[in-house]
Amino acid sequence: MKTHLQNLLAQALQALPSELLPDGPLPAIPLERTRDRTHGDFASTIALALAKTARCKPRDLAERIVAALPASAQVVKVEIAGPGFINFFLTPVAYQAIVGDILEHGERFGRSQLGGGRRVQVEFVSANPTGPLHVGHGRGAAFGATVANLLEAVGYQVHREYYVNDAGRQMNILAASLWLRYLEHCGEKFQFPSNGYRGEYVRDIAIKLYIEHGSAYRASAQHIFADLPQDEIRDEKGHVVTPGDKEAHIDALVERARTLLGEPRYRYIFELGLNTILDDIRDDLAEFGVVYDEWYSERALADTGAVNKTLHRLRDAGYLYEQDGALWFRSSAFGDEKDRVVERENGQTTYFASDIAYHLEKFERGFDWVIDVWGADHHGYVPRVKAALQAMGEDPDRLDMLLVQFAILYRNGERVPMSTRSGEFVTLRELRQEVGNDAARFFYVVRKSEQHLDFDLDLAKSQSKDNPVYYIQYAHARISSVLKQLHDKGFSRDEARGQAHLGRLTESHEEALLVALSRYPEVMETAALDHEPHQLAHYLRELANAFHTYYNEHRVLVDDDALRDARLNLSLATGQVIRNGLALLGVSAPEVM
RNA sequence: GCCCCGGUAGCUCAGUUGGAUAGAGCGCACCCCUCCUAAGGGUGAGGUCACAGGUUCGAUUCCUGUUCGGGGCACCA
Numbered sequence: 211m212k213t214h215l216q217n218l219l220a221q222a223l224q225a226l227p228s229e230l231l232p233d234g235p236l237p238a239i240p241l242e243r244t245r246d247r248t249h250g251d252f253a254s255t256i257a258l259a260l261a262k263t264a265r266c267k268p269r270d271l272a273e274r275i276v277a278a279l280p281a282s283a284q285v286v287k288v289e290i291a292g293p294g295f296i297n298f299f300l301t302p303v304a305y306q307a308i309v310g311d312i313l314e315h316g317e318r319f320g321r322s323q324l325g326g327g328r329r330v331q332v333e334f335v336s337a338n339p340t341g342p343l344h345v346g347h348g349r350g351a352a353f354g355a356t357v358a359n360l361l362e363a364v365g366y367q368v369h370r371e372y373y374v375n376d377a378g379r380q381m382n383i384l385a386a387s388l389w390l391r392y393l394e395h396c397g398e399k400f401q402f403p404s405n406g407y408r409g410e411y412v413r414d415i416a417i418k419l420y421i422e423h424g425s426a427y428r429a430s431a432q433h434i435f436a437d438l439p440q441d442e443i444r445d446e447k448g449h450v451v452t453p454g455d456k457e458a459h460i461d462a463l464v465e466r467a468r469t470l471l472g473e474p475r476y477r478y479i480f481e482l483g484l485n486t487i488l489d490d491i492r493d494d495l496a497e498f499g500v501v502y503d504e505w506y507s508e509r510a511l512a513d514t515g516a517v518n519k520t521l522h523r524l525r526d527a528g529y530l531y532e533q534d535g536a537l538w539f540r541s542s543a544f545g546d547e548k549d550r551v552v553e554r555e556n557g558q559t560t561y562f563a564s565d566i567a568y569h570l571e572k573f574e575r576g577f578d579w580v581i582d583v584w585g586a587d588h589h590g591y592v593p594r595v596k597a598a599l600q601a602m603g604e605d606p607d608r609l610d611m612l613l614v615q616f617a618i619l620y621r622n623g624e625r626v627p628m629s630t631r632s633g634e635f636v637t638l639r640e641l642r643q644e645v646g647n648d649a650a651r652f653f654y655v656v657r658k659s660e661q662h663l664d665f666d667l668d669l670a671k672s673q674s675k676d677n678p679v680y681y682i683q684y685a686h687a688r689i690s691s692v693l694k695q696l697h698d699k700g701f702s703r704d705e706a707r708g709q710a711h712l713g714r715l716t717e718s719h720e721e722a723l724l725v726a727l728s729r730y731p732e733v734m735e736t737a738a739l740d741h742e743p744h745q746l747a748h749y750l751r752e753l754a755n756a757f758h759t760y761y762n763e764h765r766v767l768v769d770d771d772a773l774r775d776a777r778l779n780l781s782l783a784t785g786q787v788i789r790n791g792l793a794l795l796g797v798s799a800p801e802v803m
Numbered sequence: 804g805c806c807c808c809g810g811u812a813g814c815u816c817a818g819u820u821g822g823a824u825a826g827a828g829c830g831c832a833c834c835c836c837u838c839c840u841a842a843g844g845g846u847g848a849g850g851u852c853a854c855a856g857g858u859u860c861g862a863u864u865c866c867u868g869u870u871c872g873g874g875g876c877a878c879c880a
Contacts, residue, residue, distance in 0.1 A: 238820075240820075245818095245826085258822075267860095291823075292822080293823085293860065294860095340880090375880060377880095379880070380880050381880090553878085561879070585874095586874060588875085589807045590806070590807080590876055591875095615808065657815095660807095661809070664815065664816095666815080669815095672842095674842055675828090675841095677842090684840080684843080688843085691839070692840095693839095695839045696839085698839095699839080755828095758843055758844065759845085761843075762841090763844075765838070766839060767839050802840095803842065
């Protein structure tokens with residue numbers, strides 16, 4: 211509908227004398243939905259935009275454009291208004307045709323080939339496998355999954371990926387924490403390191419280890435803690451009781467674990483922790499309706515030598531230098547605020563080095579477009595990754611980083627405290643159990659990603675019109691219910707008869723509903739290309755509202771066969787669009803509520 | 804100190820590459836079921852689009868500055 215009008219305008223412009231047009235190819239033609247029905251259905255500001263280069267008044271230019279417009283069966287009239295708006299008034303038939311489109315295409319309605327099959331990779335969540343996902347990760351999961359769904363729906367070939375940080379210091383700290391909890395279970399007594407992972411899940415894995423292997427991994431606490439750097443110990447209020455170096459303490463503890471256990475046994479514990487947690491994350495996300503094409507291992511990346519290869523490439527390009535015993539990347543040459551270490555004084559490469567290698571590898575896998583969904587706290591990371599890609603001669607514009615702001619939970623109007631330090635954070639699983647997957651998926655994407663999210667748990671659980679999820683689902687259930695009632699009342703449905711009498715849909719509420727339905731493909735397009743799932747969420751609420759209003763005002767199951775079938779077609783088309791939209795959001799569309 | 808995000812109705816937020824009279828939900832005040840699910844619908848009140856400049860036919864939208872709130876500034880991952 212929209213593209214049809216844009217085509218008409220393009221043809222009109224081509225018919226104009228060239229001195230009225232700017233040099234080069236025609237600009238994109240602005241065309242928007244009007245806010246006010248008295249301004250027609252669509253309005254274009256093309257005359258306002260081109261008036262300057264055409265060196266004439268906007269209204270005069272508009273008149274010449276309108277005079278050159280080809281006739282269209284969908285357009286009933288064209289007006290020039292205000293400073294030079296070109297307003298299009300569509301025929302009722304143009305809108306009514308949308309019902310047939312929807313019923314014909316079914317679950318494919320709204321999908322398009324805009325992406326032209328181009329390959330896009332969406333990497334999201336990628337939380338460290340050192341513990342269960344918490345509610346912050348949930349937003350990234352729901353957002354990333356929906357962005358991926360939308361891009362797929364508009365014709366991209368989408369690859370969903372989770373980057374598993376299974377190498378590095380944090381994983382070793384997890385392994386050491388696991389071992390220490392195991393030792394506690396064996397009966398050893400000691401002070402648990404302040405920088406260790408304290409969550410209950412670590413203890414659960416430790417118990418599993420004990421049940422399966424008894425005391426095969428036991429060592430004496432006295433032996434382990436002998437001659438370690440002093441840990442820093444704090445009381446419950448966070449005041450330092452015994453000063454010390456908690457970083458040195460935990461690192462020494464990791465080293466001690468490796469020596470006392472020996473590499474094979476240490477490895478076993480390490481893998482046990484990693485795999486148990488990763489399995490849990492995988493299950494958690496799958497239950498949340500979030501599935502991946504690939505789980506990409508950081509360790510595997512390092513094992514293939516990709517990190518070294520990347521460093522060589524940076525060196526060859528002349529952007530590496532040594533200072534203070536470490537190896538630095540000159541990211542400041544590409545707009546980063548300072549240079550970054552890629553290889554530490556101790557010879558180990560940094561996480562950043564792996565990340566450069568990972569992104570280079572993404573490009574080498576041939577994706578046309580690479581999207582990272584990150585927490586807002588990673589924003590400082592954007593310039594340096596792009597700098598590295600640029601330094602290696604890659605096009606940084608092929609990479610988009612989408613930063614998602616934090617989510618804060620509210621219960622009874624009060625903020626729910628979350629603290630990772632104590633290990634008492636609210637997990638995604640707990641949230642899903644409390645409010646359900648549907649509400650969680652919807653609430654996570656209802657705000658644009660740059661906006662902080664206040665997640666109202668009570669609202670998410672409420673079953674009323676206040677809750678947008680239930681409101682939309684209820685509209686869908688009502689439509690299903692109407693169809694059921696049809697047979698109870700002894701009617702039968704004739705879709706063709708309904709199509710033949712769409713002209714009977716002349717009530718203002720029916721027209722409003724038709725307009726809403728016709729907007730769906732446009733909403734999909736902008737939501738996908740701007741990666742803004744919230745647009746779809748808001749649209750669905752508006753569509754549900756249009757239906758509820760109509761439903762309250764007019765009966766579908768009237769005695770007039772032609773009118774009844776036309777209204778049924780309209781209602782079922784509405785149900786189809788709600789179903790399609792909710793599916794993209796990962797929300798169910800129940801038949802009965 | 805520097806960087807990122809935000810500031811729109813009492814509250815939570817939309818606002819379509821700058822457009823015509825700035826919208827929705829909640830809350831508040833009323834009204835609507837002998838009728839397909841009232842888990843719903845309708846009416847009304849409610850605004851200095853944080854503030855000050857600038858760009859232009861036109862700015863909530865773009866630019867600069869100020870201010871308030873959130874986050875980030877490791878040889879951690």
